[in-house]
Amino acid sequence: MTQFVLVAGTWLGAWAWDEVAAELRAAGDDAHPLTLSGLAEKRALPAGQQTHVQDIVDEVERLDLRDVVLVGHSYSGVPVGQAAERIGDRLRRVVYVDANVPFDGQSFLSGWPSDDVRASIDAHGGHWPPLDADDYAGQELTDEQIARVRSEGTPHPGATLTEPAVLKGSAGELPSVYVKCLLDGDAPPPAVAGLLKGDRWKLVEMDTGHWPMFSRPRELAHILRESAAGR
Numbered sequence: 001m002t003q004f005v006l007v008a009g010t011w012l013g014a015w016a017w018d019e020v021a022a023e024l025r026a027a028g029d030d031a032h033p034l035t036l037s038g039l040a041e042k043r044a045l046p047a048g049q050q051t052h053v054q055d056i057v058d059e060v061e062r063l064d065l066r067d068v069v070l071v072g073h074s075y076s077g078v079p080v081g082q083a084a085e086r087i088g089d090r091l092r093r094v095v096y097v098d099a100n101v102p103f104d105g106q107s108f109l110s111g112w113p114s115d116d117v118r119a120s121i122d123a124h125g126g127h128w129p130p131l132d133a134d135d136y137a138g139q140e141l142t143d144e145q146i147a148r149v150r151s152e153g154t155p156h157p158g159a160t161l162t163e164p165a166v167l168k169g170s171a172g173e174l175p176s177v178y179v180k181c182l183l184d185g186d187a188p189p190p191a192v193a194g195l196l197k198g199d200r201w202k203l204v205e206m207d208t209g210h211w212p213m214f215s216r217p218r219e220l221a222h223i224l225r226e227s228a229a230g231r
Contacts, residue, residue: 003068007056008076010074011155012040037157047157048163082165095227101192107163127157128158145214171195177204180205
């Protein structure tokens, strides 16, 4: 039985994985959706990026999980990739779902035009508010899904986005799969493309938008299971 630890991106909690987790469990695996500090039911907790890394490590150790596949979507690829290094031989694989990948000394906002995000964080008391409904257009989400993401989404703690990652090695050294969602761009970021040239990384493409846990939960669950098996 593979143990999947599922971590969603900005604004989202464990609830975002409901359909994917159900598919994984129906197939005989176990799924552990995780809400990071400062979000959803944990919104009252203070959080920086290393808090989120520790959230993930603590969940793996608390449940004494082995043969773990860590799944990071969007922003959460940054703490997931750091946690993967820290859980040692408990790890089977990392799966980055249309995600950012950690590089030592770089933050989530490093390497792409983010002045507007930083300004928004400053203007909203240190938090990045959820997107407007129009920002989800063209991502294969229904009106109902967009409404749920916006109503249940939590302003994201800004410190987690601006603090640098801390890695002893490189994310490229760990067995990893990168899932690229093509409606959100037809190629991985250049830094990720570099990692995909290594022999420990594999690319999988999905013809959907940036939130496949909503738009294609069954397909995403299948990809996660195939990734865990090394296929």
